[in-house]
Amino acid sequence: MATGKPQLLFVHGIGRLRDSAADRRRWLQALAVGTRDAKMPDVISALTQGWLADVTFVNYSDLFNRQGAQGPAVVDLNNEHEVPFLAELLDSMLEELAEQFPLESSPQGARVIRDARFQLDAAIENRQAQGVGDIGRRLIGVTTTMLRLPGVCQAAQWMNGSTLLGQLAQVGRYLDRRAKKAELGAAIRSRVLDGLDPARPLVVVSHSLGTVVAYEALHEYEGMVPLWVTLGSPLALGAVVLDRLVPRPGRCPENVASWRNFWDRDDIIVGRPHLAEWIRPSMSGVKAVTERVESRGLWTHTATKYLEHGAVARPVIEALQS
Structure with missing residues (x-):
């Protein structure tokens, strides 16, 4: 059984080149807003000051953005793959x-x-x-x-x-699993797993493409994960994603004790609440429990919009406290 100070891991999704420290701060601030929304204000200081958990923001954006480009992401329109x-x-x-x-x-x-x-x-x-x-x-x-x-x-x-x-x-x-191309995925998963302590409990909050990355990384991880939270996940976007996952067929990682999945109708990336239907439960019966949230204000496909909801923050805080 994992013991010791919990680890809280943030795994981002698609986007531009990121600033690890700035994004860690933004995600924590959004989670603090969600914690207040969940009527748990007494925990906010412990969360933001690092007393509740050791918080890590995994940044792999530089692996996508060639030469550290700060501009918009581009697609190769002549790429036959x-x-x-x-x-x-x-x-x-x-x-x-x-x-x-x-x-x-x-x-x-x-x-x-x-x-x-x-x-x-x-x-x-x-x-x-x-x-x-x-x-x-x-x-x-x-x-x-x-x-x-x-x-x-x-x-x-x-x-x-x-x-x-x-x-x-x-x-x-x-x-992309083709020979040299597969090295990118391996490098990204290495970023996720680097520095984690399998002897301590790990809570993972992943967003967008980060939910796909976390899915594969957690299947490689040797420690226990009391809670895995997926936000705006494309994991259930039909064969285009589901049939490319490793391992396949899709199933909940065996080391995950609880999987909470959240989606917003205005999130154009998300694959809606099909995770429990299309991704098999673990051998112990753990599968995705999906809940819809409705974001306030103008919608953008961001983790912070999700984290500001009490419904999202509560299970994260409870898992870190247990």
Whole structure:
């Protein structure tokens, strides 16, 4: 049984080059807001001062951003592996979004999804007559349309469809298992596991692509994990992600005692609440318990939006206290 001071591990998702110290501070501040929302204000000082747990923010963003580029993420429109993956990913995302924005209750959202679907289908149907570069440019049109979705169109996280597509490409690059390409995923998982003490309890909070990274890293980890929290996870985005996971078929890591999954309807990356259905429980019966949260204000695909919810913060604090 793991004993000693708990470890709290933050694992980020897609995005630009990050500042480890600044992001650690932002995630902790957001978790403190969520802790207050959960009516647990007495724990905030212990959390933010590091008395409750040793807190680590895993930063692997430099492995995606060549030469430490500070600008927007870019996609190689002529990459014969990357572009087809992105088309498949967008197809899965639109399928999920169509369920989230039905015509009868969300006419504006449904129209946006319909337009994006038309653009994507046209790109896929004509792929034999087009070069990869032309298909890639059409995919930028798809993501540009998707950014018109209610709750997303006013957010400033993605300046345009090209930026969004470039960040989505990071998912494919991580999941690329071809020879030399697989070294990127191994390097990222090494960042996650480096410095952890398997003799002490570990609570993991992962977001977006970070949930995919954490899934694979936790299968390699030798210590006990009282709680794994996934936020805005694409793990259940159909075959495009699920069928590329290692190990496969997807199953909850055996060392995880509790798995809490949170999603927001306005999060265009998330794969909705299918984790419990599509990823098998561990041998001890642990599987994802999914809960929907509704973010306040303008939505952006960020971990901090999730962490500010009491429903998210409470199980994290309780796991660190136990």
